[in-house]
Amino acid sequence: MDIGAILLLILSGLILAALLILRGRKGARPKIRPLPAFQDLWDEAGHAAESGGAVHIALGSGGLGGEDTATSLASLQVVEALADATVCYNAPPIITVGDPTLLPLAQDILRRAYERNGLADLYDPANVRFVAPSPVAYAAGAANVVATEHVTANMIDGAFGAEASLITDAGARRDLPLLAAAADPRALGALYPATDRLAVGEELYAAGAAMTGERRYLDSLVAQDILRVILVLVILGAAVLAFLGS
Amino acid sequence: MSKLVKRWIPSLLFATIPGLVVLFGYLFPGRLLIHYRGRVVEWRDVLVEWAVIVAAFAFLLGTFNILRVHGGRIGHRRQGWPYSLVLLLAMMVTWVPPLLPAGTLVRQPLDRAVFDYVISPVAASLAALVVFTLALAAFRLLRVRRGAGSVLFLVTVAVVLLGSTPLTGVGWLAGIRDWIVNVPGMAGMRGLLLGVALGTVITALRVLVTSERPHSDF
Numbered sequence: 001m002d003i004g005a006i007l008l009l010i011l012s013g014l015i016l017a018a019l020l021i022l023r024g025r026k027g028a029r030p031k032i033r034p035l036p037a038f039q040d041l042w043d044e045a046g047h048a049a050e051s052g053g054a055v056h057i058a059l060g061s062g063g064l065g066g067e068d069t070a071t072s073l074a075s076l077q078v079v080e081a082l083a084d085a086t087v088c089y090n091a092p093p094i095i096t097v098g099d100p101t102l103l104p105l106a107q108d109i110l111r112r113a114y115e116r117n118g119l120a121d122l123y124d125p126a127n128v129r130f131v132a133p134s135p136v137a138y139a140a141g142a143a144n145v146v147a148t149e150h151v152t153a154n155m156i157d158g159a160f161g162a163e164a165s166l167i168t169d170a171g172a173r174r175d176l177p178l179l180a181a182a183a184d185p186r187a188l189g190a191l192y193p194a195t196d197r198l199a200v201g202e203e204l205y206a207a208g209a210a211m212t213g214e215r216r217y218l219d220s221l222v223a224q225d226i227l228r229v230i231l232v233l234v235i236l237g238a239a240v241l242a243f244l245g246s
Numbered sequence: 247m248s249k250l251v252k253r254w255i256p257s258l259l260f261a262t263i264p265g266l267v268v269l270f271g272y273l274f275p276g277r278l279l280i281h282y283r284g285r286v287v288e289w290r291d292v293l294v295e296w297a298v299i300v301a302a303f304a305f306l307l308g309t310f311n312i313l314r315v316h317g318g319r320i321g322h323r324r325q326g327w328p329y330s331l332v333l334l335l336a337m338m339v340t341w342v343p344p345l346l347p348a349g350t351l352v353r354q355p356l357d358r359a360v361f362d363y364v365i366s367p368v369a370a371s372l373a374a375l376v377v378f379t380l381a382l383a384a385f386r387l388l389r390v391r392r393g394a395g396s397v398l399f400l401v402t403v404a405v406v407l408l409g410s411t412p413l414t415g416v417g418w419l420a421g422i423r424d425w426i427v428n429v430p431g432m433a434g435m436r437g438l439l440l441g442v443a444l445g446t447v448i449t450a451l452r453v454l455v456t457s458e459r460p461h462s463d464f
Contacts (some may be wrong), residue, residue: 005273008447015451063304065297070446073453076460100308101301105460126315130308136372148326162376169379172386183442185435190380192399193387202441205449216457220448227444 018223030222037179037199038210044153045082049089053152056094058142058167061135062159063099071183072102074205075158079106081211083113095128096145098138103130139163143170156180160187168194257456264293265454
């Protein structure tokens, strides 16, 4: 077993231990810092319902089975959190995906929300759209949705590169509010000038905690923070040891 | 019993057990083997192969989704319906070469022509368009958010871009560009990737311990 595998095992063990300890803990819910990229989405969904429009959620070109699996699953938390409220107002979001493996998952989340609220007849699978399997073509297709449909806000959340700017540009031409979350540095470079409501890097994985406030999401966020501090201390310690050794 | 059937059995069968088997296969290669199609292979490879087959069916779903969305747009004459018509016609044209019998003279040239003269040039044009949308976003940044952060961002972008060009008279910028990319740029990117790696591992673990179930309400 190589050193990478050993480190991954240790890291996974530490995270599991932290999650188990946090799960057993009782008391007040941990507080998280404000993340307007996710929290403001409620307001945008409300505006969409009032104006008879829809929020466009672009889930990016990632899918299940590749290196973007975790990012794509994290971005689905936004759809899951928003589904019930938007379905109740009959203002479901328009969701675009660039990988067909996300299509049935996103459709299923919306369908279950309709069923939970006794509105199964109103469910329209065409609210979730597979656009194209290549990133640039996907971004161009999603930009067309923003430009031609009754979209009142844009949410970009998932695996993107610099091509995200095609979607932000289509939204900016219509003065649409933009919220975004991305982990790829190229996407962050493209999104930073377009919005100040941007979730950067690991903040993308905090969507569930920021939008629902559920304990299971909050606990994993706290575990993530603890692990980050430990990793930073380990890196600093290794740097000091290397410096002293030289 | 109902909770066991609806929540635990699907989650364990389709998420936890395959996930752990694949992870174990990568961490301890050569330990979990199986006779499959007349040869000895790793369990993880078999599961990954099955996943690829399932993903191929997802492409079929994607195709039906495109037909439904754009067909509906054409049928209801919604805004931009001619583009949807072009899209569907183009999609059907690309189906022709693979459907021709093997050995047909025009099959391969037609297949290549679609890629060489349509898909590749259009993809390259769209990629080139990204540069202009990025430049536009930078101008909008100056208009909408005037602050120290915005100015620093734009100055950095300008220095890195000019430092990368072969223009005469700006050669001195190349050193500054290298420093920006290799020192603060690299440090920021490593910090970012560290956080992303942690988030990725936590999300994967949440799926493995069935705390995250995007496929189920239970």
